[in-house]
Amino acid sequence: MKKKLFITRKFPPHIVEPLKEFYDIKQWEEEEIVIPREKLLAAVADCEALWVTLADQVDEELLVHAPHLKLVTNLAVGFNNIDIKALRKRGIMATNTPGVLTNTTADFVMGLLLATARRIPESDRYLREGKWKSWYPMQLVGKDVSGSTIGIIGMGRIGQAVARRAKGFDMKILYNNRRRRHEAEEMYGFQYVSLEDLLKQSDFVVIMTPFNDDTVGLIGAEELALMKDDAVLINASRGGIIDENALYETLKSGKLWAAGLDVFEQEPITLDHPLLTLPNVVALPHIGSASLQTRTAMLMLNVKALTAYGQGQTPSNRID
Numbered sequence: 001m002k003k004k005l006f007i008t009r010k011f012p013p014h015i016v017e018p019l020k021e022f023y024d025i026k027q028w029e030e031e032e033i034v035i036p037r038e039k040l041l042a043a044v045a046d047c048e049a050l051w052v053t054l055a056d057q058v059d060e061e062l063l064v065h066a067p068h069l070k071l072v073t074n075l076a077v078g079f080n081n082i083d084i085k086a087l088r089k090r091g092i093m094a095t096n097t098p099g100v101l102t103n104t105t106a107d108f109v110m111g112l113l114l115a116t117a118r119r120i121p122e123s124d125r126y127l128r129e130g131k132w133k134s135w136y137p138m139q140l141v142g143k144d145v146s147g148s149t150i151g152i153i154g155m156g157r158i159g160q161a162v163a164r165r166a167k168g169f170d171m172k173i174l175y176n177n178r179r180r181r182h183e184a185e186e187m188y189g190f191q192y193v194s195l196e197d198l199l200k201q202s203d204f205v206v207i208m209t210p211f212n213d214d215t216v217g218l219i220g221a222e223e224l225a226l227m228k229d230d231a232v233l234i235n236a237s238r239g240g241i242i243d244e245n246a247l248y249e250t251l252k253s254g255k256l257w258a259a260g261l262d263v264f265e266q267e268p269i270t271l272d273h274p275l276l277t278l279p280n281v282v283a284l285p286h287i288g289s290a291s292l293q294t295r296t297a298m299l300m301l302n303v304k305a306l307t308a309y310g311q312g313q314t315p316s317n318r319i320d
């Protein structure tokens, strides 16, 4: 008998199709809309495998509704949407998508940093709104990236890939991480500093840690107050790492120059959010890994895990 798989979103049919060899598949048939919670809770009642996106919460409540569940595969490297401890208690495996999105996300982080520093989205709006009357010296002036100091909080796969790119811009690279990266320090000259020194010394602060109990609210009012008045904060990790109210107040009072945000405490961010009233905030809809090649590779990594499980093997990319 085939195993039962539930997929929480409509994924490209050619990607899902090969899994039919191993699974009876049911799927939420919407591409853009998150499955309503009560429908998800009902759908998992008989499934052994569950394929989710980062917008689905796999928590204690869901597990109570899923007595046959053995595998959860997550279409993301970040797994803060999954209660790993609760899964472990029940002997349920989880997999994610590390590695295949590292370069794409690091490219994007540099793009977001440049866009924020050089006010590119704001300048685009200025032109389209008919405000461009002439060229003048202080028109839409931004901040230099080349030769400045970048501080990366979370020097993992993506953090290191950002740092390597930043070297190409002749940036001085400071980092803070749970453990030191001696090899990278020697190879590239990255410099380990305390979080406090990183915030005080950097022109650009980039957050690339996972979101968990240790990093929730890691950057609040106190930390923002340590940053230079003309510094830029970039977050492409998870929204809850920054206290958004504190960020808004700091930006508004001119104690921080700008912020580039791909992620928010609540996604989608609501259009009445105070941060969206500020011209010096570049706000994007969580597109860090969104290239066709990378999103396909992420889906295929999930397919690989589901295939392995379908064949009775242990899937790779297990979250421990």
Ligand SMILES: NC(=O)C1=CN([C@@H]2O[C@H](COP(=O)(O)OP(=O)(O)OC[C@H]3O[C@@H](n4cnc5c(N)ncnc54)[C@H](O)[C@@H]3O)[C@@H](O)[C@H]2O)C=CC1
Pocket (backbone or CB within 6 Å): 077, 078, 079, 098, 099, 101, 105, 153, 154, 155, 156, 157, 158, 159, 176, 177, 178, 179, 208, 209, 210, 211, 214, 215, 236, 237, 238, 262, 263, 286, 287, 288, 289, 290
């Ligand atoms: N915006 C987007 O579309 C994307 C966002 N992400 C986010 O990026 C995160 C990082 O991804 P990877 O680099 O692949 O993960 P990783 O696990 O390779 O790197 C995370 C690093 O953060 C460090 N870290 C953890 N807690 C820390 C703390 N309190 N202070 C300082 N460092 C700390 C870890 O030691 C590790 O080196 C993901 O968890 C996800 O949330 C990832 C891909 C795309």
Ligand SMILES: O=C(O)C(=O)CO
Pocket (backbone or CB within 6 Å): 054, 075, 076, 077, 078, 079, 097, 101, 288, 289
């Ligand atoms: O992989 C992740 O963690 C993302 O946020 C989207 O790729």
